[in-house]
Amino acid sequence: MKPTVERLPVIDCDVHNQFRSGRDLIPYLDEPWRSYASKFGVPNAGIPYSTPIGNKRKDADPPSGLPVGSDPDFMLEHYVKPFNVEYALLCSDSIIGTSSFADIDYVAAICRAYNDYLIAEWLPKSPRFKGYMCIPMQNPEQAVREIDRIGPHPDIVAVCISGGSPMPYGHRFYHPIYEACARHGLPLLLHPGSEGSGIYNAPTAVGYLSNYLQWHTCLPQTFMAHLVSFVCEGVFEKFPSFKVVLCEGGVTWLPPLLWRLDKNFKALRASTPWLKRLPSEYARDHVFFTTQPIEEPDNPKHLEAMFEMFDAENMLLFSSDYPHWDFDDPTKILSRLPQEKKRKICSENARKLFKLV
Numbered sequence: 070m071k072p073t074v075e076r077l078p079v080i081d082c083d084v085h086n087q088f089r090s091g092r093d094l095i096p097y098l099d100e101p102w103r104s105y106a107s108k109f110g111v112p113n114a115g116i117p118y119s120t121p122i123g124n125k126r127k128d129a130d131p132p133s134g135l136p137v138g139s140d141p142d143f144m145l146e147h148y149v150k151p152f153n154v155e156y157a158l159l160c161s162d163s164i165i166g167t168s169s170f171a172d173i174d175y176v177a178a179i180c181r182a183y184n185d186y187l188i189a190e191w192l193p194k195s196p197r198f199k200g201y202m203c204i205p206m207q208n209p210e211q212a213v214r215e216i217d218r219i220g221p222h223p224d225i226v227a228v229c230i231s232g233g234s235p236m237p238y239g240h241r242f243y244h245p246i247y248e249a250c251a252r253h254g255l256p257l258l259l260h261p262g263s264e265g266s267g268i269y270n271a272p273t274a275v276g277y278l279s280n281y282l283q284w285h286t287c288l289p290q291t292f293m294a295h296l297v298s299f300v301c302e303g304v305f306e307k308f309p310s311f312k313v314v315l316c317e318g319g320v321t322w323l324p325p326l327l328w329r330l331d332k333n334f335k336a337l338r339a340s341t342p343w344l345k346r347l348p349s350e351y352a353r354d355h356v357f358f359t360t361q362p363i364e365e366p367d368n369p370k371h372l373e374a375m376f377e378m379f380d381a382e383n384m385l386l387f388s389s390d391y392p393h394w395d396f397d398d399p400t401k402i403l404s405r406l407p408q409e410k411k412r413k414i415c416s417e418n419a420r421k422l423f424k425l426v
Contacts, residue, residue: 076153077412079399080419082359083260083316083388084148084157086191087138097182097189102175111179115166117265117272118281122394129392138392141194148391149197152399155416156425157391158226159191159200160316165231166263168206177205177215184219192224199423201229201258207268209242213249220253226423227256232291232318233264233272239298247308256312256357256422259295261288292318293326296356300330303343305355312422316359316388324378327352353380357422359388360414361397369405382410386419 088094091110098106129147131140138144149157164183170176180203187200202219204212219225228250236242238259250257264272264284271277273287274294292315299305299313327349334341334348344351366372376382389397403411419425 077399077408078416079152079154079387080156080158080416080423080425081154081389081391081399082158082258082314082386082419083160083361084144084391085138085393086141086144086159086161086163086187087136088161088163089135089139093190094179094182094186097185099178099181102178102182105175112170112175113163113166115266116261116263116281116284117277118284120281120394124394126392126394126396141191141198144392145195145197148389149195154197154399156197156199156419156423158419158423159187159198160229160258160260161187161201161203162260162262164203165229165260166233166266167203168231169233169263169267169269171268173205173208173211177208177211180205180215181218184215184225188219188222188224199224199226199425201225201227202255203229204246206230206243206246207235209245212246216246216249216253216255220249220255225255226425227258227314229258229260231262231264231269232259232288232295233262233266233269234295235268235270237298237302238295239300239302239304241302244304244307247304247311251308251311254310254424256314258314258316259292259318260316261291261318264288264291288317289319289322293322296326296352297330297348299356300348300351301341301344303341305351306343306345312355312357314357314359314386314422317361317390318358319362319364320358320360320381320385321364321372321375323352323358324375327379353384357384357386357418359386360402361388361390362395363397363402373405376406382406382413383418385414386422387415 095106125137129137131143184202204215330348
């Protein structure tokens with residue numbers, strides 16, 4: 070994995086830190102959950118499918134023998150420094166699916182433990198590391214309490230939740246969480262994980278698919294439903310400073326979805342009297358998308374045309390998904406874009422959104 074001569078600064082919005090083992094969180098857990106985890110291990114919901122090729126890059130194994138993504142020193146030397154990554158925003162997929170567990174109090178304890186572990190064991194390793202905190206999304210009262218506890222930390226830049234859920238995220242049940250995010254100036258980042266597991270709904274509108282290939286391809290379905298729900302339930306009208314990032318769910322589906330939503334809204338706006346603007350205008354001002362895995366048509370001009378159909382240069386954030394199998398090299402993707410548009414996507418949009426200097 071060798072960088073090219075391209076040296077644009079990069080803010081990577083999806084870098085996966087992993088546990089060295091499931092016991093990493095035990096020192097940070099409160100009782101009685103520390104005793105439970107010491108005896109039985111910290112539960113990990115995972116996703117209901119497995120890949121035939123694994124989910125990690127073959128060259129990302131630390132020489133220390135630790136699991137891929139679990140050695141911060143190696144991550145800095147292998148990826149962050151060689152690729153001119155100013156900030157690597159850490160999103161742990163060891164924890165992303167926790168909210169699919171039905172035990173609300175245990176989930177809240179795991180989220181508290183992970184946030185304390187992240188602050189103690191990863192963020193001090195380098196000023197280039199920033200973190201996404203986790204919350205027990207199925208319990209807004211405890212989620213708000215955790216946002217108020219951890220949100221003020223200077224190296225925490227967003228609240229991360231799973232794309233999987235028991236209901237669309239625009240639902241009023243979740244609004245206290247968005248009020249807390251807005252109060253602390255923290256965007257809410259949705260990342261795939263555990264769709265179809267635990268208390269979450271099936272991963273597609275028609276139920277469970279048969280394998281990882283189908284699940285991974287259909288991830289945009291979940292994000293489409295959440296985006297329509299956020300807009301139509303009036304979340305952005307109610308919380309004008311609240312921002313959402315849809316991570317790893319693709320981007321080219323956005324223009325036709327918004328065309329359809331705007332058209333329907335013009336005839337059916339009586340069902341959403343709290344909306345004062347077109348749905349596409351709320352999406353443009355409040356929603357961001359990460360690039361990886363960017364769609365790759367055979368003719369690159371088709372992707373350029375899709376970018377012209379929405380405000381891509383201001384709505385996209387770069388992400389590599391390091392160290393996962395479908396990693397995008399920041400020096401190679403978006404190579405056909407003009408330099409200034411690429412600069413905004415690679416760093417400036419994220420710098421502004423996450424208030425990074």
